[in-house]
Amino acid sequence: MARKYRVGVVKGDGIGPEIVEATIDILNSLDLNISFIELEAGYGYYQKTGRSIEENFFDKVKELDAILKGPLYTPPNVREFKSVNILIRRELDLYANVRPFRSFEGISPRNFDIVLIRENTEDVYVGIEGRYRDKAVSLRIITGEGSRRIAKFAFRYAIQRGFNRVTVIHKANILKETDGLFRETFYMVAKEYPNVLADEMIVDTAAYTIVRNPERLQILLAPNLYGDILADLLAGMVGSLGLCGSAQIGENIAVFEPVHGVALDIAGKGIANPIGEILSAKMMLEYIGQRYNDGKLIKVSEKIEEAVHIVTSRRIWTPDLGGSNRTNDVVEAIKRTLTELL
Structure with missing residues (x-):
C-alpha cells in the first residue's frame, strides 16, 4: 500500500x-x-x-x-x-536555506541556473546585540560544526542534482576569524568530494558576477547575512x-x-x-x-x-x-x- x-x-x-x-x-x-x-x-x-x-x-x-x-x-x-x-x-x-534561481524566458535578462545555499542558524542572526551610550554592538557567531554541516549539505546537493561546482562566498580578506573559519571549513569538507570543483568568491565580487556573468555560477554557499542579501539580488535577476x-x-x-x-x-x-x-x-x-x-x-x-x-x-x-x-x-x-x- x-x-x-x-x-x-x-x-x-x-x-x-x-x-x-x-x-x-x-x-x-x-x-x-x-x-x-x-x-x-x-x-x-x-x-x-x-x-x-x-x-x-x-x-x-x-x-x-x-x-x-x-x-x-x-x-x-x-x-x-x-x-x-x-x-x-x-x-x-x-540549518540549510536553499533558494534556486532559474531564469525565465521573456522575463529574466540573462540565462542562468543558480542555487544559493545559506547557513540558516548562525552569523549576526543569532540576535545577540547590545548598546552602551552611543555605541551599538552585535555578536557574530560562526562555528566549525555549523560551517561543516552546511558545506556537506552543499556538496551533497550538488551531486544529487547534477551540478559540478560549489563556490563559497566570504569576506575572509577582512573578517579573518569568522569568515576565515567558514572558508577553511569549506575547503576541508571539499576534500571529501573530489569530483565537485570547489572555489571561492569575495562577497562583493559575487554580487558583481551575479549581475554581469550569472551563467558562470552554479551552487553558491554563503553565511547567513551574505546569503540573505544575495538572495534578493538573485531574485531581481530572475525578474x-x-x-x-x-x-x-x-x-x-x-x-x-x-x-x-x-x-x-x-x-x-x-x-x-x-x-x-x-x-x-x-x-x-x-x-x-x-x-x-x-x-x-x-x-x-x-x-x-x-x-x-x-x-x-x-x-x-x-x-x-x-x-x-x-x-x-x-x-x-x-x-x-x-x-x-x-
Missing part, C-alpha cells in the same frame, strides 16, 4: 492564504496521496488569540513529512510580537520575488515557502503571484520523493516546474510581472498544462 504523506500547512499572513490555497488546489488535482494538516501561526493568529503560534504546534510537526508555508508578518511596532519565522527555524534546527521558492531544511523536517513577503497592499485582491509558492511546493515534492524513494513525486515535481515555465512563456502574468492576469488565471493555466504533461 502506498504511503500516505502528511504535510503541515501554515497559510500565513497577507497574501499567504491566497497563494497557499492556490498551490494546494494544484496539488490536490494531481492525486499525490498527501493529506494536509493546518497549523495555526502568524500575526493574524496572534491578533485573534494573543498567541503567535498554536500551543501544540511543534507536537504536530513531529508527525509530519514536510511543511508548506505562506509568508508571515512581523510588525515592526509591536514589541511583544517576536518573529514566528525565527522561532520555527530555531526550534526545528532548519520578481514572486517567481522564487525556497526550502529550509533540517535533519528531520523541512519547511517550504516563497521568498517574498506578505504584500499587505494587495492582500485579498486576487492578483498575487502564486508561482513562488508553487515552486516551493515543487521543492517539497522533490524532498519527500528523495527521502522516501518515491519516483512519482519526483517526476511530478519536475513537471510542475516545467508547467510553470511554459505558462510564464505564454505571458500569463500577474501585475508584478507587468501582466493583467489574476492569481486564479495562473493556477488554472498551470493545471491545464500539467494535464497535458502528465
Whole structure:
C-alpha cells in the first residue's frame, strides 16, 4: 500500500492564504496521496488569540513529512510580537536555506541556473546585540560544526542534482576569524568530494558576477547575512520575488515557502503571484520523493516546474510581472498544462 504523506500547512499572513490555497488546489488535482494538516501561526493568529503560534504546534510537526508555508508578518511596532519565522527555524534546527534561481524566458535578462545555499542558524542572526551610550554592538557567531554541516549539505546537493561546482562566498580578506573559519571549513569538507570543483568568491565580487556573468555560477554557499542579501539580488535577476521558492531544511523536517513577503497592499485582491509558492511546493515534492524513494513525486515535481515555465512563456502574468492576469488565471493555466504533461 502506498504511503500516505502528511504535510503541515501554515497559510500565513497577507497574501499567504491566497497563494497557499492556490498551490494546494494544484496539488490536490494531481492525486499525490498527501493529506494536509493546518497549523495555526502568524500575526493574524496572534491578533485573534494573543498567541503567535498554536500551543501544540511543534507536537504536530513531529508527525509530519514536510511543511508548506505562506509568508508571515512581523510588525515592526509591536514589541511583544517576536518573529514566528525565527522561532520555527530555531526550534526545528532548519540549518540549510536553499533558494534556486532559474531564469525565465521573456522575463529574466540573462540565462542562468543558480542555487544559493545559506547557513540558516548562525552569523549576526543569532540576535545577540547590545548598546552602551552611543555605541551599538552585535555578536557574530560562526562555528566549525555549523560551517561543516552546511558545506556537506552543499556538496551533497550538488551531486544529487547534477551540478559540478560549489563556490563559497566570504569576506575572509577582512573578517579573518569568522569568515576565515567558514572558508577553511569549506575547503576541508571539499576534500571529501573530489569530483565537485570547489572555489571561492569575495562577497562583493559575487554580487558583481551575479549581475554581469550569472551563467558562470552554479551552487553558491554563503553565511547567513551574505546569503540573505544575495538572495534578493538573485531574485531581481530572475525578474520578481514572486517567481522564487525556497526550502529550509533540517535533519528531520523541512519547511517550504516563497521568498517574498506578505504584500499587505494587495492582500485579498486576487492578483498575487502564486508561482513562488508553487515552486516551493515543487521543492517539497522533490524532498519527500528523495527521502522516501518515491519516483512519482519526483517526476511530478519536475513537471510542475516545467508547467510553470511554459505558462510564464505564454505571458500569463500577474501585475508584478507587468501582466493583467489574476492569481486564479495562473493556477488554472498551470493545471491545464500539467494535464497535458502528465
